[in-house]
Amino acid sequence: MRELRYAEALREALQEEMRRDPAVLVFGEDVAAYGGVFKVTRDLLAEFGPARVRDTPIAEQAICGLAIGAAMMGLRPVAEIMYVDFLPLCLDQLVNQASVLPWIWNGRVRLPFVLRTQGGVGAGAAAQHSKSLEAWVAHVPGLKVVMPATPADAKGLLTAAIRDPDPVVFIEHKALYNTRGPVPEGEHLVPIGPAAVRRPGRDVTLVASSRMVLEALRAAELLAAEGIEAEVIDLRTLRPLDVGTLVASVRRTHRAVVVNEGWRFAGFGAELAATIAEEAFAWLDAPVQRLGAADRPIPYAEPMERASIPDAARIAAAARSCLG
Amino acid sequence: MRELRYAEALREALQEEMRRDPAVLVFGEDVAAYGGVFKVTRDLLAEFGPARVRDTPIAEQAICGLAIGAAMMGLRPVAEIMYVDFLPLCLDQLVNQASVLPWIWNGRVRLPFVLRTQGGVGAGAAAQHSKSLEAWVAHVPGLKVVMPATPADAKGLLTAAIRDPDPVVFIEHKALYNTRGPVPEGEHLVPIGPAAVRRPGRDVTLVASSRMVLEALRAAELLAAEGIEAEVIDLRTLRPLDVGTLVASVRRTHRAVVVNEGWRFAGFGAELAATIAEEAFAWLDAPVQRLGAADRPIPYAEPMERASIPDAARIAAAARSCLG
Amino acid sequence: MLNRPGLGELREMYRRMVLVRRLEEELGRLHREGRTRGPIHRCDGQEAVGIGATAALEREDLVTSTHRGHAHHVGKGVPLGPLVAEILGRATGSCGGRAGHMLVADPEVGLLGGCGIVGGMLPVAVGQALAFQVRGEPRVVCAFLGDGAAQIGAAHEAMNLAGLWRLPVVFLIEANGFGLTVPTAAQSAVNELAIRAAGYAMPGRTVDGNDVRAVFAAVAEAAARARRAEGPSLIEARTFRLEGFSTSDLGGYRDPAELAAWRARDPIARLRGELLPELGESALLALEGEAERELARALEAALAAPPPPAETLAAPEYASEAGARGETAGA
């Protein structure tokens, strides 16, 4: 299969869906003429024109409201919030409008929009451009939260998100845009919901999402060298969560490490650890190990930044500690 | 001891601290002339005048920014966000400024402000005025998150919050304002951090905060009638969390039910359940039971609203199921 | 649509204004009897704004409303039975009792919809208007907001975007002099909010919000402009709220003389006075009686209807799950 970069895979999904469905619209800061600061929307303006591909002012509340209103009227907007760090600016629109209206209005409207954004630690983007805030949106009923880890999923999940009848918060990772991998040509749908077992193993389950999947896979390599067979689960969708795959794995391996790039305290890892401890209680041979970012603002300086989030070595150490 | 309503206890704390320290300032929507929609700031304007007690425009970002900026310059502002449902409008100020600046600036500024707000289900306030969003703020490093359950704690914790050198999000409960209880006269400080054991018991630990403490205590009564002795822990502070008290209790009772009024999925209960399962793994005789709000917007109609959050009966049932 | 309402239109507006006033009064009564839930936001004294504005719209136009929306609901044509039932949280309500009084919506008549977050629907209104523009539909969104709401960030972002993209939105400020209890002079740096329109490259004007003809004319003109793809407008309708900010209002913050002066300028009495020479007393009494009977029927039916059962809470979270009705307003 031909290989694409994660960013290109995303772009292909946008392009194919815009060709397929005239209701699909793309807007956000710097997405049109420039093609997005990560170039995910490159050349879409040239192909689809200024009515469907729009640069907006710097106005995150308006961007999110645009998506809600246009979706309510039958369009399928794909809005971009440049960094997940700016998502707090439109959380009112997400938690008080997007989450509420379809259900509270008794299903009388649908809101089929996608809010694309990206998070995570990159190279020195500092405290206001490096956060992982998926725990917040995953808490909100009515939203779906998707975080692809591979180029193929980036394409397949974005395609599914655009066709989905519900609001989807689609969180990319700045340090994944340049990763390459095989991506199917033409229509490629990865359903929202199911997790993927990226590597089978019987000794311990490593649960991760987004870039942490790559770290977990590297940890599995380290562990394999020591004779420990780790199973790696890529959640892909955080809400609704694929509890079945998660729990089935832990019931087999009896041990779990959950990894999330967001702050550890009250983070998404807590949901994973709690769910596993509830649903696999009798199967667990050791406490679930939970890794997350240090509970501090993300610092700029490299040694501090690097220390602030989980990595393969720390994941492997956590796995060893549940086996020890 | 004389009894006060929760709202009066809060007012007393504000009044005493404003008398004690001229740097204390109160502002927010409808807090001055009207005395607050829950009358917590009643008569403060008359005593302290319009420079220190201010009605603001409806502008939650500005309210929060005012608190940050004034605190940075050495005042001790107590700002009010009328409903926690409106807190999303100022989360950018909290997560990108208040959380970040003191630590990222290497401790060169302090932000001693209190953001008072209130949440929870009352009587028919509906989807945009009934939420519990403590999970969001509890996720943020550098913030402290306090939720008093009793009038005495309302006074003591608010006093401590005003004197604290860090930003404190102080979340009251609309259905507690009229509850009465003994409140010490004069200076009364309840330190931020420690949880309180509200009822000792040896069979199961019920962990709750804010109004859910009252439901847990009622559940303990129900259980006592069946010969089950439940220990009830009132967290009081959610961040930093008193893990010691929590874990010590569960290590004694071997069973835990965690109760939070916010949505269950990725809610604060997940942090509690995960922490207990991690720290008391070898002591647990049953999975931690986790209760939260139904993962839906809070509906208006009474039967649906009532069904949407935990109550004494459901807490008792959860306790029985871990004992069963 | 002409900018001057004809007699038939005025007659109907009068009927609706009376209907809204009676609704507010009945809700006040039910509240005092302990038969309502939550803070209900009456609009007594402001009826000319909501009724006059919606009368100047077409059925396919949209209205985004606020927490104080009864005149918008009635004006836009939400059937009275389901409207009252929703306000009272019944299964027969337009949203099955889930929404309640602050969040009433009805896609069939273009009320999309109520909102308890001040300013919360303004960005949404802009998105609705974007859909009309993209599809080339000659439809307009009338976005109501309060004079308090005009101070919130979302209002700025929405107005700038509407002005920039020339979207078909009529921003209609119901300037009733207060937020909840804080007078507008203590909320806004400027007295006349309409002047801000210049900062968004849209026309702005102030009208007498107690004169239903003036409101109608201003909205008709702004809607026509929007339909001609000339972009948004800002209208500030000066009016006054005669009752509490909600049924929770404990009072004590208003000047009785000011209130009395505004009571003397009641928009319903004013329109009645204007219609009297044209229609005659008995026709007006008949109209009022008709409104009262319609309301009584709706109230009686709503009060007799059951609330939605607790089990309804298990209704699917997502439209993607089976069973969601999925009526789309855009169709």
Place this chain on the structure above:
Amino acid sequence: MLNRPGLGELREMYRRMVLVRRLEEELGRLHREGRTRGPIHRCDGQEAVGIGATAALEREDLVTSTHRGHAHHVGKGVPLGPLVAEILGRATGSCGGRAGHMLVADPEVGLLGGCGIVGGMLPVAVGQALAFQVRGEPRVVCAFLGDGAAQIGAAHEAMNLAGLWRLPVVFLIEANGFGLTVPTAAQSAVNELAIRAAGYAMPGRTVDGNDVRAVFAAVAEAAARARRAEGPSLIEARTFRLEGFSTSDLGGYRDPAELAAWRARDPIARLRGELLPELGESALLALEGEAERELARALEAALAAPPPPAETLAAPEYASEAGARGETAGA
């Protein structure tokens, strides 16, 4: 402070502008050599705004900055060594390397401070000004924002509140023609942002942002007004960003002719031309050399300094924990 800078002041402004320009150029070079981290936002071409404005302030006044703040930092007097070290993430930086280039702050000189969230410091600036008002201190906050930032909700809330309470804030828009890549004409419904001041009951004016004297005069006047407790002002300084939006800029979105035209209006060359008759070539060369040597020393020291070690991450989360320095700017 007089509104017209004297020759000594102009001389110092010139030195600072040169210093900022050299700093930007050196950072560009270091970036190309792979020796910087993260997107650095250079302000080449805009130096007259930051330097002119800060020169018109007193030391006890405050500046809230943006992501593009090097001229604000230098102008407000952050010592160059710690400034450059912070930009490069060294332990010797003004914030110990934790903040980095977007978040530089220095309470000692009233830079409080940088911010990577567009518009994020505007509500904070209003709060700082509130403290001055409450304590009756004759201090002013100069709040810098971009022409892109002027479209965000927080700007509206902050300006309305400042106007309403007559807080001592100077809102200074650096109108450099772009957000990141989107021209201001595609972001703002109006071309002239200063007209929005009328909606906040404050004076608004547009000045030539490449004329350091004009910027100085406008800020001096606005600051004096604020110190007289007459409230805030809005100044729109028209300028142009000559380099990329950050070191990540891939280009391709700008008109080369426009860029060339603005290069010809370089504020540093302009001021040099004005000072030449007064100071003479050799004095100017000496001044430039001085700036270059100062920068070279700071750069060399910063590059030689270590970054903060990973263990610094364990520094206490809260000021209430022992060990926090707790320097309070208000003292």
